[in-house]
Amino acid sequence: MECIASVEQLRLKFPGKETLLFKDLSLSFKKGEKVLLIGPSGCGKSTLLQVLSGLIPHSVDIPMKAKHIRVPDNWGYVFQDPDSQFCMPFVDEEIAFVLENISVPREQMPERIEGLLRAVNLQVPPHTNIHTLSGGMKQRLALASVLALEPDVLFLDEPTAMIDDEGTEMIWRTVKQIAYDKTVIIVEHKIEHVLDFVDRIILFNDAGEIVADGEASTIFHNYKEVIASQGVWYPRIWDDYKKKKKVRRHSSEQREVICLENFQGYRNKEVKIRVNTARVHEGEWIAVTGKNGAGKSTLLHALMKLIPTDGEYKVYGNRLEQTKQLARRIAFVFQNPEFQFVTNSVWEEMAYSLRLEKRTEQEIASEVERLLKMFHLEEQKKQHPYQLSMGQKRRLSVAASIISGQKVFLLDEPTFGQDAKNTFALLELFESYREKGAAIIMVTHDEQIVKHFATRRWIIENGQLVRDEPVMPETKKALSVQGGSSREMGYSLS
Numbered sequence: 001m002e003c004i005a006s007v008e009q010l011r012l013k014f015p016g017k018e019t020l021l022f023k024d025l026s027l028s029f030k031k032g033e034k035v036l037l038i039g040p041s042g043c044g045k046s047t048l049l050q051v052l053s054g055l056i057p058h059s060v061d062i063p064m065k066a067k068h069i070r071v072p073d074n075w076g077y078v079f080q081d082p083d084s085q086f087c088m089p090f091v092d093e094e095i096a097f098v099l100e101n102i103s104v105p106r107e108q109m110p111e112r113i114e115g116l117l118r119a120v121n122l123q124v125p126p127h128t129n130i131h132t133l134s135g136g137m138k139q140r141l142a143l144a145s146v147l148a149l150e151p152d153v154l155f156l157d158e159p160t161a162m163i164d165d166e167g168t169e170m171i172w173r174t175v176k177q178i179a180y181d182k183t184v185i186i187v188e189h190k191i192e193h194v195l196d197f198v199d200r201i202i203l204f205n206d207a208g209e210i211v212a213d214g215e216a217s218t219i220f221h222n223y224k225e226v227i228a229s230q231g232v233w234y235p236r237i238w239d240d241y242k243k244k245k246k247v248r249r250h251s252s253e254q255r256e257v258i259c260l261e262n263f264q265g266y267r268n269k270e271v272k273i274r275v276n277t278a279r280v281h282e283g284e285w286i287a288v289t290g291k292n293g294a295g296k297s298t299l300l301h302a303l304m305k306l307i308p309t310d311g312e313y314k315v316y317g318n319r320l321e322q323t324k325q326l327a328r329r330i331a332f333v334f335q336n337p338e339f340q341f342v343t344n345s346v347w348e349e350m351a352y353s354l355r356l357e358k359r360t361e362q363e364i365a366s367e368v369e370r371l372l373k374m375f376h377l378e379e380q381k382k383q384h385p386y387q388l389s390m391g392q393k394r395r396l397s398v399a400a401s402i403i404s405g406q407k408v409f410l411l412d413e414p415t416f417g418q419d420a421k422n423t424f425a426l427l428e429l430f431e432s433y434r435e436k437g438a439a440i441i442m443v444t445h446d447e448q449i450v451k452h453f454a455t456r457r458w459i460i461e462n463g464q465l466v467r468d469e470p471v472m473p474e475t476k477k478a479l480s481v482q483g484g485s486s487r488e489m490g491y492s493l494s
């Protein structure tokens with residue numbers, strides 16, 4: 001079959017880095033092939049997609065060399081971070097911009113735009129400001145605007161990382177229908193949704209080398225050990241994890257941490273989140289779940305007073321009115337890690353809040369180094385936070401928020417875009433804090449995380465906390481009879 005994209009002996013080195021990311025990497029893709037790229041966080045999956053599409057070096061000037069590169073003529077690219085995708089302020093204008101580029105007559109545009117929004121189930125008026133969309137809504141729009149192009153080759157870089165389960169299923173159904181005869185190259189950690197679609201899977205190791213390349217139907221069988229050793233997701237990984245999961249201990253302390261009564265959060269003077277009554281205690285892990293756009297991030301923003309609020313809200317019995325006061329008690333991880341970064345290097349980002357606390361340089365250095373190691377970011381310490389891979393950005397945002405030692409955590413999808421190794425390590429770190437009495441409120445779309453780690457669940461629907469329930473006790477019972485430790489699986493952060 002005809003080759004549509006390839007690289008031969010690719011060598012690439014990021015400025016300021018001592019080592020090559022790819023050392024003579026050769027790879028080719030056939031027309032119509034559906035390929036999934038998997039590998040640990042930071043191994044180079046996104047970079048490779050950018051080389052294959054020609055974005056590197058044409059739009060992003062990175063020194064590279066290759067004996068030969070074949071870039072397809074007509075391609076579409078869904079970026080890992082939807083915010084970097086958009087060039088217009090409104091939803092309809094964003095898609096119209098793409099349609100204009102492929103010469104669709106103006107009078108046909110409204111119908112085409114509505115059809116595309118339906119295809120990704122983005123239920124907002126077409127002339128909505130993109131800035132007001134939730135993370136998952138933005139990802140739906142990013143995909144709609146790429147589908148509008150009708151490209152021969154689709155590069156999809158974790159296109160559903162922030163999309164709810166139902167939406168993820170629906171979006172892949174749409175891609176499968178629209179792109180059944182196209183070439184599709186996918187990077188995706190949520191592999192279960194694409195396994196029936198892809199023909200071929202390529203596994204990379206930490207050094208950006210190919211360690212397995214084969215048919216999708218056999219690769220997990222033939223290379224199971226090497227796949228597991230790289231710490232990437234594979235089918236039924238949670239079953240293996242459960243077998244080795246250590247016994248969960250419940251904190252005996254039940255001190256009240258957060259109290260909410262008739263609490264509301266506003267955006268543009270409109271109530272966007274309402275909580276009639278809720279309590280959070282030490283030792284609780286609350287999973288906040290709900291569809292894209294339901295109001296989960298808005299709830300966390302309200303709890304940090306990043307948006308106007310009213311009603312009763314106490315933290316350890318105190319009414320704290322300012323974000324600054326709250327931040328001393330509560331570690332907050334934003335949904336988009338980039339919104340959090342305030343300095344020019346990974347090291348400085350980690351040191352930032354310790355400097356505010358006027359810690360000594362020696363204390364800062366020792367704490368920063370300890371966490372860099374724990375979060376697998378040592379090699380990146382001099383890099384600008386924006387130059388990290390998505391998984392690394394996510395880990396930096398978590399590490400920088402928890403470094404001050406608060407005991408209450410508001411976490412907005414802290415594991416999205418992570419490989420398995422780092423996901424389990426992060427979850428276990430939080431679990432160790434919870435066991436010692438911390439309180440965790442965590443937004444997630446991952447039901448496995450809810451089942452295995454949460455003690456309670458808050459369901460958000462249409463801007464309201466509609467259910468507050470304990471997580472199925474039999475799950476916890478099942479877990480507590482399992483022995484072993486996570487360390488045996490190599491999932492520990494430390």
Ligand SMILES: Nc1ncnc2c1ncn2[C@@H]1O[C@H](COP(=O)(O)OP(=O)(O)OP(=O)(O)O)[C@@H](O)[C@H]1O
Nearest residue numbers: 014041042043044045046047387388389390391392
């Ligand atoms: N502009 C840059 N300057 C220096 N290093 C960079 C730059 N961009 C990326 N890197 C490094 O290159 C490596 C590969 O990044 P890439 O985003 O391709 O990884 P990835 O496999 O897609 O990871 P993830 O699964 O975490 O998204 C990372 O270690 C990253 O820190």
Ligand SMILES: Nc1ncnc2c1ncn2[C@@H]1O[C@H](COP(=O)(O)OP(=O)(O)OP(=O)(O)O)[C@@H](O)[C@H]1O
Nearest residue numbers: 132133134135136137267292293294295296297298
């Ligand atoms: N900056 C903003 N200005 C106005 N409205 C906003 C803003 N950010 C979000 N919204 C709206 O508030 C509602 C809730 O959004 P929110 O981001 O809280 O959803 P979410 O449940 O976190 O979704 P997701 O799962 O996609 O992250 C949505 O209707 C969204 O369009």
